[in-house]
Amino acid sequence: MDCSVRYTRGVGPGRAALLERLGIVSRGDLLLHLPRRYLDRRRITEISALEVGTEATVRGVVAVSGERRTRGGRKLFHAVIEDGTGRLTLTFFNAGYLARRLSKGVRLLASGRVEAWSGLSMAHPGIDFLDESETSELEGGAVIPVYPLCSGLSQGVMRRLVAGVLDDLRGSVPEVLPPSVLAGGGFGSRWDLFDAVHRPSSPGEAESARRLLALEELLVFQSMLSEIRAAAVLEASTPIAVPDGGMERFFSALPFSMTRSQCAVVEEILSDMGSATAMRRLVQGEVGCGKTVVAAAACWACACAGRQSVVLAPTEVLAAQHEKTLSRLFHGLPIRTALLTGGTPARARRAILEEVASGETDVLVGTHALLEPGARPPLLSLLVVDEQHKFGVEQREALLRGFTPRPHMLVISATPIPRTLAMTLYGDLDLSRIEEMPPGRGVIRTRVVGPEGRARVFRFMLERLALGERAFVVYPLRDTAEGSDLRDAVSGWEALRRGPAGRYGVGLVHGAMGASEKLAASEDFAEGRTSVLVGTTVVEVGLDVPSATVMIVAHADRFGLSQLHQLRGRIGRGGGDAWCFLMSDGGASAEARERLAELERTGDGLEIARKDLELRGPGDLAGTRQHGLPLFRVADLCTDSDLVESARALAADPANAVTEREIRWRFGESGAPGV
Template sequence: GMFGFEMIHPRIRGVDEGEALPTALTPVYPTTAGLAQSALRKIIGRALDTHRLDELLPDSLRRPLRLMPFGEAVRLLHQPPTDVNAEALVAHAHPAWRRIKFEELLVQQLSLRKAHAQRRARTAPPLRGTGQLTKALLAALPFSLTGAQRRTEAEIATDLAQPYPMQRLLQGDVGSGKTIVAALAMLRAVEAGWQAALMAPTEILAEQHYLKLATWLEPMGLAVEWISGSLSKKVRAAALERLASGQSMLAVGTHALIEDPVALPRLGLAVVDEQHRFGVRQRLALREKGSAGSPHMLMMSATPIPRTLAMSYYADLDVSVLDELPPGRTPILTKLVSDARRDEVLGRVRDACAEGRQAYWVCPLVEESETLDLQTAIDTHARLSEQLPELKVGLVHGRLKADEKRATMAAFAAGELHLLVATTVIEVGVDVPNASLMIIEHAERFGLAQLHQLRGRVGRGTAESVCILLFGKALSDTARARLKVIFEHTDGFMIAREDLRIRGPGEFVGAKQSGVPLLRYADLENDGDLVEQARDLAEALLREQPALAEAIMQRWVAGRESLLRA
């Protein structure tokens, strides 16, 4: 207030003369309609008085980890003594919080490891071939594999030869060459007499994979079927018939691949690109296409996963990392430019195109509204066409019909268009080596991973590539932090770590749809040491004390198998 601190609507509890003062601080809970604070306190207080919170971890395990007893921790958090370190309590740094966080992480580790063991108990066709097809493809390629590609290909080949289903995550930064690794894995399935299918989240990305696979494999006499919602009924029916009869062994498509009429009777390998964009049900639906046991699964992601995240949400997957870019890639120069200097940027586009190169102009996101995004793209295209009359300017956005989008992308790839105005549909998979300049308008509206993905569309040829991030006047602290990270770093893993710090794990992994519950108490950024300790203990418990592991899981999961990843 005007003269110092003041209390607004304080709640006061009267104490009778001679009555003992409370020994614990009064908890304040988030309330829900119809349930008052006082009622909640009464219910929770009664529960604490009448229920024994058993200590499941024996002292021999608990003490070396410096964990206070479970019941003591729960009671302290609900009824903290008056002399408690309030700052540590509020900051979730108190030993009582440490105990709760540790057990939550332990249960997550146990659940995911249990899922891993259950997967090992399922059967899958061992995909062992002669290696002739993979040798033929490698001999025909106009480039050599990097050391990282050779290593991951060998890891996948070992997994595919097992009689239980592979569940491997292949992660590699933008441009690290994941498609060729997937192609070699798919060839191993074909060699062993099984089918392979690759599913991608968008038509543009799926088609990029299809064109690459067709270019590599069709000269070897292997037909690759293209399955998408935009195909005519007749063409689609013919492709489905070839797959159902086993005449064709390879399929690439969007989520149209998991629709009912699609039959892949001998599906031995399912590849899912940008796997975090698909929900558990969609990944399961692709797996169920195989009639003989479970197919092997290879999941790919261009969003590198930080180590703590890999140890928690992805603990049931085997992970391969492509940590080496193919030779010949030129580093991308990133520039931060104020929107006030737009005329200079237009001059840069004009100069680049006059020298025979091409450019992307990416339109901003408008509060997650597809209609507004679309209008912004149309307006930007009209404005740039007027400001740069000597250039041929194309436009792609999410609402274009698939064949129109395909025609525009093909014209850009062929060099018939100088400048391509686009929404984020070009975020992944688009590969035009002659495009060496990218402008991202209102870059502050994009997430870090998205900016890194978009930037990766240039730098694919030999010319020096530049990515210009145009930003508006009023920047929030978060937006400023994001732009600083993308300006200073080109390493996807470093960017992913910063992304995790800024955004938290929920958005990062799309965990709401991944089948793994978001952690309620632990924080992966700050509790990395607990993640490691929980992982080590989970492995030991499952190996030496499975009954105890089950009891700990039951306390938290209580039969809800949603903790287990599909």
């Protein structure tokens, strides 16, 4: 299976390059490139038997096609297909390449909702083009796989390549799952699973095989996490021994009382750090639940023991916010903090590093540059990582390399994640949850508002500004050059500062601004020089402004639910009530509006995360699409979440040990096959 796909029959250099675009570089990768769906004759309905209002798949031949303009000037393409029992009209707006392919005589399958419009019709149906061989296979009752492709590859080519590799590897595919698990699903070997998922006798058989391949993939991943955890037990770290009364001094200096849940999490952290084995712990909790003070308690414990801490933030703005918050929490205590970012002037940087090297600085706050050898504190014992980095397992491992002894690691996350997903994405860490919110948080009222209510919402904002309160206005884009006709943050800022809100001061912050510009805009807002902050989701993290009571999110249907939930966590921090307005586009679908209504119904972050997981998938929820967390090739953490526990149980049994080569192939840094 580790043989390059270039040595497969029918694959030359050109085709190998096309396959590589799909992530296929070995024969094993080809077998793991699973069909996205199947064509099944038993699910095909004759046109004469179609019922209006139902979903159906029909097979037919294009009899006539053409294009016309509607009264509104839009291009409407239509194709009439026949199957010998009747006719069905397929309609498309902006058909693009389909208009060129849907010519007379073309064989196809069309899937969609049946409507009664000038006879039977389907609007924007899914289309599968059939060649003669596929037509005959369907006639013979075969179930035909449909693969994800890229330009230059056809379904026929992909099916032939997969079939060739399956035939070549019969009897020589290394096993991963125990025989009893395979037999329980009705299969004898791993090869049987691949054969059933690519050449099934029925869609049900294909799904059974896919589920076992998903279990296999999760088993390999859990085995990797088990190895990491086993190695972590052997990692020597400096035990943190806090003198008697040390923690009580910190707690009594706080201007508030910590919640029972916060205290319980601090106890877990102190217990971990008191060991000679390096701590690896994740602290999760809602926005505003008090995770920073928990991290501060850990940093104070290190300082009491004569050791140093690093707090790692994803951006300079958030680093500055963390340093300011920590300084406030440590007020009156003998502990020194310092901020070091890329924007720190050279002279100040040298002075800070000298104080760090001498041990005068106890807590160093900054961005990823703090991990460079010249910036590492010599007495480092605690590394606090803000999870907005969205680091994966491998990235967390890389953070700790080069430190001897290993520092304790505390990962802080404001993203509520369902337990099964957390077990997978953070399986190398022990998990603590802050379950309760501190007293004094106001009620955040959330409302979904259509275009007709826009003026009313902005009038309400002006009323709150007149009372001395502040407001966020959030847009999904920085400017329209990013590829959309949506109103953008820059034009929204310009409109607000020219209007009635302008007299209160309107700031702008977005990801493309320089760090110093973002920091200046954020500080202006935090200190009251501006009362409105317009921006993109950069305001999702870092800004703690107690007087901010209004948030308006434009084009809210373009955001994920968890992202919106975190955004609204930026308001209502001063004890009074707050209002979050989710502005829905006029063209938003009923499904999109219903999705937003979930935020009106509940403020439970975990419940919202579960809904987001169903709608958007784990990749978007946890940031894996952009940040290197595992993207499973087979397992779907929405539909296969029940398999996570099974995989953990299998991985705990030494008899089910997975080879290092299998782990490297699936989840190694290079991604290269090694099975």
